[in-house]
Amino acid sequence: MSSDIILVIVVGTALAFDYTNGFHDTANVVATSISTRAARPQVAVAFAALLNFAGAFISISVAATVASDVVDAGAITPTVVFAGLIGAIAWNLITWYFGLPSSSSHALIGGVVGSAFVAGGADAVLSDGVIGKVLIPAVVAPLLAFTIAGVAIGLAYRLVGRERPGTVTRGFRYGQIVSGGMLALAHGTNDAQKTMGIITLALIANGNLGAGSDPPFWVIFSAAAAIALGTYSGGWRIIRTTGSRIIKMDAAQGFSAQGAGAAVILSSTHFGFPLSTTHVINGGVMGAGAGKRLSAVRWGVAGNIFVAWLLTLPAAAAIGAATYGVTRAFGTGAVGPVVVTVIALALIALAFARRSRQGSPVPAS
Amino acid sequence: MLATVVHTDELLQTVAASVVAGVGITVVFSIAIWGAARFVDLSSNERPVAAGAAAVVGVLALVATLAAVVVGIVVMTSG
Numbered sequence: 001m002s003s004d005i006i007l008v009i010v011v012g013t014a015l016a017f018d019y020t021n022g023f024h025d026t027a028n029v030v031a032t033s034i035s036t037r038a039a040r041p042q043v044a045v046a047f048a049a050l051l052n053f054a055g056a057f058i059s060i061s062v063a064a065t066v067a068s069d070v071v072d073a074g075a076i077t078p079t080v081v082f083a084g085l086i087g088a089i090a091w092n093l094i095t096w097y098f099g100l101p102s103s104s105s106h107a108l109i110g111g112v113v114g115s116a117f118v119a120g121g122a123d124a125v126l127s128d129g130v131i132g133k134v135l136i137p138a139v140v141a142p143l144l145a146f147t148i149a150g151v152a153i154g155l156a157y158r159l160v161g162r163e164r165p166g167t168v169t170r171g172f173r174y175g176q177i178v179s180g181g182m183l184a185l186a187h188g189t190n191d192a193q194k195t196m197g198i199i200t201l202a203l204i205a206n207g208n209l210g211a212g213s214d215p216p217f218w219v220i221f222s223a224a225a226a227i228a229l230g231t232y233s234g235g236w237r238i239i240r241t242t243g244s245r246i247i248k249m250d251a252a253q254g255f256s257a258q259g260a261g262a263a264v265i266l267s268s269t270h271f272g273f274p275l276s277t278t279h280v281i282n283g284g285v286m287g288a289g290a291g292k293r294l295s296a297v298r299w300g301v302a303g304n305i306f307v308a309w310l311l312t313l314p315a316a317a318a319i320g321a322a323t324y325g326v327t328r329a330f331g332t333g334a335v336g337p338v339v340v341t342v343i344a345l346a347l348i349a350l351a352f353a354r355r356s357r358q359g360s361p362v363p364a365s
Numbered sequence: 366m367l368a369t370v371v372h373t374d375e376l377l378q379t380v381a382a383s384v385v386a387g388v389g390i391t392v393v394f395s396i397a398i399w400g401a402a403r404f405v406d407l408s409s410n411e412r413p414v415a416a417g418a419a420a421v422v423g424v425l426a427l428v429a430t431l432a433a434v435v436v437g438i439v440v441m442t443s444g
Contacts (some may be wrong), residue, residue, distance in 0.1 A: 001417050057441045058438070058441050059441055059442070060381075091442065130369050131371075132372050133372065136371055137376070137379075140379075140380070144380060144383055144384075145387075146384075148383060148384055148387035148388055149387070150389050152388045152392065153385060153391070153392035155388065155391065155392050155395065155413070156391050156392065156395040159392070159395040159396060160398050160401050160402065161398050162393050163398070163399060163402035163406075164402055164405065164406065167398070167401060167402040167405055168398055168402060171394075171398035171402075172398065173396070175394050175398075175430075178430075178431075178434060179390075182434065182437075185438075189441070216418075228417075250393075251434065253392065255391060256387075256391045259386075259387050259390050259391050260383075260387040260391075262389070263382070263383045263384075263386035263387035263388075264379075264383045264387065266386075266437060266441055267378075267379045267382040267383045268383075269385065269441070270440065271372070271375040271376075271378065271379055271380075272377075272440055273379065274376075292408055
């Protein structure tokens, strides 16, 4: 009975995490289309939410990686998954509070790895999977998006650079409807699958599913709905702040950045690599900027992303590990997760209250 | 040790597919825009044959772009 209560808490927490992931990442997905005026903000956000929802249904490779290749499902319990989720949410909250650009995906994997390590020792962590499926793609993917966008925009300028700017801009704006849609689809498929993987892992750990099982339909549907709702809700905040915080780029750069991001995320998803979509999209945007003019890239932002990237996995792992320790201090029943959830909700409310008094942080992209 | 845990084959396929799709689609779509821009210019210069050829190139490139997007989605869903 108590393990079922923990499972319900894990599923609720995972879906809340998925919602915040969509909310958090709306800017990444729609900013380029809005910035180049390829789409009106309301249309771009609604389109992105719809395609995030659809994207969650087109593959389960990443969910399989998260459920099977990161930690040993046979050696963990729903409490371990819960502690990992709290680690990820806490790190996201800390980076949001201080305005650091962090990756929700790396935080999620780091949190689960940390709690599994404390609960089951080194054997509970599948280091081959973490290195081969998470860490190496995490390094390769943003650099790949940067290079592809840079090369693509260079070739595009060579092809259309002497043509009438009006026709060229109009053409690329139309193209951005497709490239922006592909990016939203890619975001939905990679990010929603991480939540599916986590819920599936909890179901396996609780004995509801056999080891190596695929996510059930209700898991896929609820993860898709949560990320789409988050994207839509986050979009209204973006609409209000459009203009001052968005990188200025022309329509051709927007098209190549979105195309590069979508290509890298979709290809990686096909092979089950759980990427940081934030880092890939930022890599594409910077590549498209560098392809036109090297000084156009905000190298300070790139530095912040790099630092946050280095910190996220170990920091989320440490918080996940500590959370597991606190949870287990209350025994193996549901009391620990309930107490930790209440404390986490109180801390979240406190952070939001302090932030609203101090003003908005730098957006953590 | 690293060589055994790196999924080299899958990683290289990801890189190759990303480069082909990311660079390829931008280039082919740029050709479509080039065709449209040349068509407008050549039509206003009263060169209908050249304008028609540019339009054909543009339309073919546009069809190729859309086909590449559809193929990409089909490959994803079939995995």
